[in-house]
Amino acid sequence: MKNLKLIIKIIVLLTIIEIICFSTAVLMLSRFEHLSFFNAYYLAAITVFTVGYGDLYPVTQGGRVAVIFLLFSGVGYISTLSSMITTLLVEGQVIRIWGDKLMMKKISRLRGHVIVCGLGRAGSSAVEQLRKEGLPFVGIDSSEIHCKQLEEQGDPVIMGDATEDSLLERAGIEYASSIISALPEDADNILITMAAKDLNKNIRVVSRSNRRENEKRLYRAGADWVITLGLTGGSRLAMAAVKPATVGFIQNLLDWSDHELRLEEFLITEESALTNRSVADSKLRELYGAQILALVRNEKTIANPDPAEQIINGDIIIAFGTQNGLNELAKQSGVACPLKIVKL
Structure with a gap:
């Protein structure tokens, strides 16, 4: 990154110097060769790029000095510029910087x-x-x-x-x-x-x-x-030795990509139809195939809640069910995954 900034600074400085040199040479050609500004600019350009069509060439001593001046400054500038650009491309810095900019643009939209x-x-x-x-x-x-x-x-x-x-x-x-x-x-x-x-x-x-x-x-x-x-x-190792079936079941739930069943948590807001309903009346099992394992209320966890326990605004439901059923539940009004709620 530091090398790239240094190279860019050198390119900018050389470009400014070359613009000054080129403008000076054009004025000299226009004066000594009695050319129009366009023809003087044309002669300077074909000299810098070493084209030399032969239709225009200096005949006065002043004009020849201007051409020599252009050959040293202009041709040297073009060669240096090409070398620096090639170095940047070979090292991949331009591509990398461009990739970083695209990456930051992607992150800014998250x-x-x-x-x-x-x-x-x-x-x-x-x-x-x-x-x-x-x-x-x-x-x-x-x-x-x-x-x-x-x-x-x-x-x-x-x-x-x-x-x-x-x-x-x-x-x-x-x-x-x-x-x-x-x-x-x-x-x-x-x-x-x-x-x-x-x-x-x-x-x-x-x-x-x-x-x-x-x-x-x-x-x-x-x-x-x-x-x-x-x-x-260490705790998981001990549990695996004592209760292997339980540990295996929990691990399968966490690694749900290969299984139909999964765990999910949902924040219940006042807009939800579940608000102020009991666990039994929520009918999550009948409608979505989901089982409420726990309620989190004011940082307190109510495990295996009683069927008569009311679901209130602000509760987080920890549910167990099929992936499709839980996805349908997440689409209901007033029900959301807490992780996906952004507080600005």
């Missing part, structure tokens, strides 16, 4: 997307799940290899330090619904959490933690959900 900071094993797994869910996302990583892998799949990605506010702003954090901080260092995840909440107070922050003692720090920084990778993996 709304309600997810930003994934860190594209290592944890971040790549998150990206894969978001891709399966069909949710828009932007990846950020300092590794050129990780960024290239995502870019080759046609996904928007930005290379750089995710802890910098300017990079998060380029990723459209103002209009993002969630951010996943999956960097290997807890200190970096804390910085990203604080920056994300500062730039977008409504964003949902999900952060990775490598040490148990840093969970509280991440929550204090503003994280909405913290996952300690080592502890989560």
